[in-house]
Amino acid sequence: MKVSKPSFKRLLIVSYRLPFTIKQTKEGLELVQNSGGLVSAVLSMAERMGNNPDGQATKIHWVGHADPKLKSIDQSVFENETFVAHPVFMDEAVHKGFYEGFSNDLIWPLFHYFPSYASFSEPNFDDYQQASNRFLEELDQLIEPGDLVWIHDFQLMLLPRQVREARPDATIGYFFHIPFPTYEIVKLLPRTWRQALIEGLLGADVIGFHTADYVQHFIQSVSEVLNLPIIGNRIVLPDRPVVVKDFPISVDFNKFNSSGQEPAVIDTRHFYHSELRQNKVIFSVDRLDYTKGITSRLLGYERFLNQNPDWHDKVTFVMTVVPSRDKIEQYQEIKREIEETVGRINGLFGSIGWRPIVYSYASMTFTELMALYTLCDVALITPIRDGMNLVCKEFVASRQDNRGVLILSELAGAAQELKDALIINPTDTQEVADAIKQGLHMAPEEQERRMQRMRHHLQNYNVFRWSHDFLMAFDEVPGSQPGLETD
Ligand code: GDG
Numbered sequence: 001m002k003v004s005k006p007s008f009k010r011l012l013i014v015s016y017r018l019p020f021t022i023k024q025t026k027e028g029l030e031l032v033q034n035s036g037g038l039v040s041a042v043l044s045m046a047e048r049m050g051n052n053p054d055g056q057a058t059k060i061h062w063v064g065h066a067d068p069k070l071k072s073i074d075q076s077v078f079e080n081e082t083f084v085a086h087p088v089f090m091d092e093a094v095h096k097g098f099y100e101g102f103s104n105d106l107i108w109p110l111f112h113y114f115p116s117y118a119s120f121s122e123p124n125f126d127d128y129q130q131a132s133n134r135f136l137e138e139l140d141q142l143i144e145p146g147d148l149v150w151i152h153d154f155q156l157m158l159l160p161r162q163v164r165e166a167r168p169d170a171t172i173g174y175f176f177h178i179p180f181p182t183y184e185i186v187k188l189l190p191r192t193w194r195q196a197l198i199e200g201l202l203g204a205d206v207i208g209f210h211t212a213d214y215v216q217h218f219i220q221s222v223s224e225v226l227n228l229p230i231i232g233n234r235i236v237l238p239d240r241p242v243v244v245k246d247f248p249i250s251v252d253f254n255k256f257n258s259s260g261q262e263p264a265v266i267d268t269r270h271f272y273h274s275e276l277r278q279n280k281v282i283f284s285v286d287r288l289d290y291t292k293g294i295t296s297r298l299l300g301y302e303r304f305l306n307q308n309p310d311w312h313d314k315v316t317f318v319m320t321v322v323p324s325r326d327k328i329e330q331y332q333e334i335k336r337e338i339e340e341t342v343g344r345i346n347g348l349f350g351s352i353g354w355r356p357i358v359y360s361y362a363s364m365t366f367t368e369l370m371a372l373y374t375l376c377d378v379a380l381i382t383p384i385r386d387g388m389n390l391v392c393k394e395f396v397a398s399r400q401d402n403r404g405v406l407i408l409s410e411l412a413g414a415a416q417e418l419k420d421a422l423i424i425n426p427t428d429t430q431e432v433a434d435a436i437k438q439g440l441h442m443a444p445e446e447q448e449r450r451m452q453r454m455r456h457h458l459q460n461y462n463v464f465r466w467s468h469d470f471l472m473a474f475d476e477v478p479g480s481q482p483g484l485e486t487d
Helices: 037-049 092-111 122-140 159-166 191-201 212-226 253-259 263-275 294-307 329-349 366-375 390-398 429-441 444-460 463-476
Strands: 010-014 020-025 028-033 060-065 083-088 147-152 171-175 206-209 234-236 241-246 280-287 315-322 357-361 378-381 405-409 422-424
Touching: 010 037, 010 122, 037 060, 037 463, 060 122, 083 122, 092 122, 122 159, 122 191, 147 159, 147 463, 159 171, 159 191, 171 463, 191 212, 206 212, 206 463, 212 241, 241 463, 253 366, 253 390, 253 444, 263 366, 280 294, 280 366, 280 390, 280 429, 294 315, 294 329, 294 378, 294 429, 315 329, 329 357, 366 390, 378 390, 378 429, 390 405, 390 444, 405 429, 405 444, 422 429
Parallel strands: 010 060, 010 147, 060 083, 147 171, 171 206, 206 241, 280 315, 280 378, 315 357, 378 405, 405 422
Antiparallel strands: 020 028, 234 241
16 A cells, blocks of 8 residues: 555544543553554554654644543643543533433434434433534634544534534544444434434535445435435535545554464463363454344354254353443343353353353453454354444454454444355354354365455555545545645
């Protein structure tokens, strides 16, 4: 990939979360940088932007929500060598309605095709608007001519339009990290809300989604709600076009590829290997969420054990569920369901010396995660719906040895790219059971063939390519400044 230099002066990222968490230590407050996909992509952009006229590295400005308890601390805490964070503080009641309410209790379930979990509340929509106003206030003090404003995700759908109204000449990008559903789902939103959300997004110059299907769904909603002319991948507004395109997010391939060789990862891998009595290992890790298909996965494994007694005592399913949103009733309910199912399967099939499922409800360190990615024989990734799913890409990128089998749900965005996985439908218990059997029996040559093709794809379409392609799309917008200088 040719490395081009960004042509905008500064990059202003806006997302619900800041790129670091603030921790209280004995020495005072400390910034711990997050390591998610977005942070890696943005770090690579910081490198490409090079130095400013004073000879110092150009810093990335990042606007995100922060706990109001941090309001009184010295604002210099919010800066490290790469990022200058601009915390958005808001009233706790507004935050609750905006984040827990409208974002997590309505948009999240609805856009993942779980309408029965969606809670429609007018006060929450008011809070969503108010929270967006707070983000705008922070941003408005910051924007200078020549900046690129890049807004992220479903918590901030109203913001692009607000920025456009405040700064008509701004260059604005928006990326949507979860699925954009068909209009039949969007139509469940009250008319005024869906119109506000679609118009909100159209404030951007470039709108990115993970897959071509999500792009089509968005275009369908734009034409149903606003009846605007659409030419190819451009929505034609009276005063300017909006480019809508798919940019599948990815991982830092080299980081995952090489981390398996770090001494701490090797030690942890050896430790797990002996603890698991050198059994074949199936692995999964997800945040606790009803979209991730955790119970369906367990039922598939149970069916496999039922039908294949010769595998008893020879395979262990290491299943980690990372705590998330577990104050919410639906999440408590799925946690209960998961734990009952794990208990039932272990009780039915286990023995004194063998636990069929090693389950933990905890988060792992990066070292532990890498040890399991590189140790397991099968990665079992079965979301009922997932915008992309980075876990499967991280697993593939980690397998420098070209071994291991990926079982992947056709309902994850990643299934559009990783066609050499064993693709299953998570609600088809027999298909999951058969794929587990096929995976455990797969000859090393076939594992290698499939892995090599998937790894080759991710080596090219890594997270740096993702941000590069997104920025290149600004070249298609007349009047907006180009995202990258090409030579
Ligand atoms: C949203 C969309 C889309 C998880 N547990 C641990 C841990 N993780 C890391 C993984 C991975 C990330 O968290 C999870 O990413 P996903 O993509 O799977 O899922 P969401 O958080 O739901 O993200 C999703 C994504 O946005 C990006 O656009 O792919 O579809 O829902 O990086 O490694 N990391 C560590 N310990 C854990 O226990 N260290």
